[in-house]
Amino acid sequence: MTAGRAAPLGATFDGDGVNFAVFSENASRVTLCLFSKDGETEVARLDLPERDGDVWHGYVSGLRPGTLYGYRAHGPYRPDEGHRFNPNKLLLDPYAKRLTGHPVWHDALMGYRVGERGGDLTFDTRDSAPFMPRCAVEDPTFSWGDDLHPRRPHKDSLIYEAHVKGLTMRHPDVAEPGTFLGLSSDPMLEYLTDLGITAVELLPSQAFLNDRFLVEKGLTNYWGYQTIGFFAPEPRYLDRAQIAEFQQMVARFHSAGIEVLMDVVYNHTGEGSELGPTLSFRGLDNKSYYRLSQDARYYVNDTGTGNTLNVDHPMVLRMIMDSLRYWVEVMHVDGFRFDLCSTLGRVGSGGFDRGASFFDAVRQDPVLTQVKLIAEPWDIGPGGYQLGAFPPPFMEWNDKYRDTLRRFWRGDPGTVPALADRLTGSAVQFDHSGRPATSSVNLLTAHDGFTLEDVVSYNEKHNDANGEQGKDGHGENFSHNLGVEGPTRDKAIQAARVRRKRNMMASLLLSQGTPMILAGDEMGHSQSGNNNAYCQDNEVSWIDWSAADPEFLEFTRTMIAFRKANPILSQKLFLHARERALDGKEDLFWRKADGATMRQSDWEDPSLACLCCELRTASDSPDYGTSEMAVFAVFNTGPEQIITVPEASAGRYWAWHIDTADPDRDVTPIEGATVIVPDDAVAVFVLERQASA
Structure with missing residues (x-):
């Protein structure tokens, strides 16, 4: 040596x-x-x-x-x-x-x-x-050929949160299920491109620990939020023990125009508390790698996992930055979702600081500022909930969006004002510091919680299989089983559940912001009411492709295509019901069913169950040039409504495109000034140009 x-x-x-x-x-x-x-x-x-x-x-x-x-x-x-x-x-x-x-x-x-x-x-x-x-020891050199980052604009992004193993394990045509190679196989690429996905967000794929308490109960760390190797791909997802398999996966996704985002866990490691194992960081330099309590025997536990990485230490920060750049420059990934990102913004023994060293390091980095960065804007430490507080260019998971949409479609009174805010990008949280509307990552569900099928099928969580006496997982899910807890043969309840799912999926894809779909939601995947399936590496979490709901899958595909065909739904700038620079006209109108403009007293009416929203092109919409385009959407969680549609300008007419009560409806022109929108439904109309003679 x-x-x-x-x-x-x-x-x-x-x-x-x-x-x-x-x-x-x-x-x-x-x-x-x-x-x-x-x-x-x-x-x-x-x-x-x-x-x-x-x-x-x-x-x-x-x-x-x-x-x-x-x-x-x-x-x-x-x-x-x-x-x-x-x-x-x-x-x-x-x-x-x-x-x-x-x-x-x-x-x-x-x-x-x-x-x-x-x-x-x-x-x-x-x-x-x-x-x-x-x-x-690895030589990470890989023959990338002409591989390029797709670099999808944020406003065009549609994220698909997926588990490497869970998405592929039960697919009948994937030859190497449960691996990076299987995830990027032809059947998967064909499925995702046909669905219209622009980015896959992989649950933790860096090497992680299989917790002892789970192993002793015959369970597995399935999600992977216990990292022990920030540069190493998770071994169980490698079919031939070669890191080139991860690189090959990325290259294949890129060839299909799909970005690869990684869920990364830099807030803690898998070594746990002072009673945990000595695997790496603890044995190399415990005092440097971890934030310790005033009594240095114990760890600060803002993460709920037993330890917290000491991002204040320059060498720990360097490790995180080196890791991020490695995955971008060497493995060619396109962005990251940061688990418990509030922890990375804690300074010393104080609280969250959007000017913390981690954020400053990322924002000045010429590599990382070119990729997508998504924060999970909370941890369990004091003042840990920080939705909307992150600096640009970070996007953020928006749990307020999730909860509002679930409550509105459940029929909770007084939710219309919050719905209006969520549909237009949650400006209250995000419209500051030059942040775009795409900063809000809108989600109905995620890996943590109920699937969409379970949101409409269960009132309570059913987590007994996790071995924690059902005490784990969220207690308030804003779900509703529509009459029966769990599966039912009642055709009316089945139809009501699918309709509510259509309403929620339509709302997601009609909202300003960046939509994220949980893998399997588009085909009706259920976890049998388990809302914390972190340890269920089995049929509970693995998507059953043979049980897919083809009608709901087709509806989701249709809604994604509709969003792409109408970029007015995914603009960069916030809509604020004020004049825009393009032509001096207003860009957003909130209306009642009778066509009247919403007044303050209307917003404050807790019984209001129908909201009408008219969107028009904004100043950053080059897709339209100077030709004004508009979408009129009705969100009705109440009884059937007679809706007055806005007046069409000369040479234009309104056409009914989306009807969640009748998903097979053909696109039809509107004749007259009113339409009947069914109960518990979303209806969407597009301002069309009259055909020239």
């Missing part, structure tokens, strides 16, 4: 050998462990010979990609001071590009002696290597 270099961090193959570099501010010695090709035998222990600042490094000539390795870190074991060094524990490289598998649960993975007096203050001398996966 020779001195090597302090940069880049990680294991880097240069054609002749491998340079190893790892950060630890408080270690006294860092040892590189090399393993046999099968990973069974530790063949060498080499102390990294050089330290530049807090980066330990060394170079070993002759090593090739595929070399298996790990680290051991020496230093004080004083948990009460925040130090948990234990050289008996094999540690994963935080920058490892591939892991060979997952830890096998054993008490030797703990830095302390489990079950003994003193708990985590004790010191365990057993070697954890027999139970640990290995890091693998």
